[in-house]
Amino acid sequence: MLCPLLAVVGCREEKAAEPLQSLKPAPLPSLATGGSRASEDGGPVARGDVPESAPVYGEALPSNALRLSLAGEQVRLGGETFEPSRSASIARLAERVKGHEVVLVPDADTFLAQVSELLAMLRDSAETVWLAHPDAPVAYPLVLRDEDGFRVWLAEVAPGKLRIIQRADGFELSTSVGKLPGPDANGPSVPVREGRQDLATLRHGLGLLKGRFKQSEDICLVPSFGTEVSQAARALGAVYTAPGEPLFDTLCLVFPTPPRVRDGG
Incomplete structure (x- = not known):
């Protein structure tokens, strides 16, 4: 009696489980081959010893932003000079920039570790923070994260978690896989x-x-803390493929957690 009954109601075919191999994420693309970058006509470009010059792209400089010029452990705003490592000085600067757009203008010799107090203050006080490119009239809007904030971002469940690790020997492009x-x-x-x-x-x-x-x-630029701020700005330019056209909507800059601010003005 069982077989005729099955013939009437039909048999449900069980689908075989997919092999575990199919659950693995797709492999990452590679820059390992010498001709990995395509030329304008679609053919491979041979790698030489000297890197090709890359056109500089970014956003137009914000016209109404306060201009903060970096000079080592000092920063200039208009005719005033501030020392962000001193509590009274950075408090005065925080009042000046509160609620404003600011654009950071790096010199050639200011290192990321020297501006950690400044970046922490701007993250908390400024409306928007831009970093100007040292070689062209463009800038990049930033989300600023210290080391703790970066770890929180990494722990979020989201695809990619893309990072540009800027080291003395080059760039490491890291992902969640x-x-x-x-x-x-x-x-x-x-x-x-x-x-x-x-x-x-x-x-x-x-x-x-x-x-x-x-x-x-989004993507985070994570420079070594001995990196010049100007070099970090140049790296951010690689996120753009044309004027005003970034590959990722949000650019994050990771900076060292600042030491305790010294007293005095």
Whole structure:
């Protein structure tokens, strides 16, 4: 009696479970091959010793922003000079910038570690913080995160969690599923060439990551704390593929958690 009954009601075919291999994330693209960057006609570009120059893109400089000029451990606003490492001085500067757009204008010799107190104050007081490019009239709007804030961001459940780790030997492009492979498996994704940042290849690598993580809307630049602020600004330019056209909507800059601010003015 069982078989005729099955013939009437039909048999439900059970679908075999997908193999565990199919649950693995898709592999990351690679910058390991020498001709990984496409030329304008679609053919491969051979890697030379000297990196190609990359056009500088970004946003137009904000016209109404307060201009903060960096000079080591000092910062100038108009005719005034402030020392953010001193509590009275940074308190006065905080009052000046509160609720305003500000644009940071780096010199050649100011390092990220020297501006940690300034960046922490701007994160809490300014309406919007921009970083100007040292070589072109463009700037980049930033979300500022110290080390603790960066760890909180990393812990969020979201695809990608893309980071540009800026090191002395190049750029490491890191994701939630590993780093983008470069020419040396033990080195950065985009090594320096002849002592210079390879911004053209960095831009290409970021384009590969955007293609892999299409839903990712933000990216963090994590410079070593001995990096010049001007070099960090140049790296941010690689996120743009044309004027006003970033690959990612939100640019985050990670800075060192500042030491305790000294007393005095």
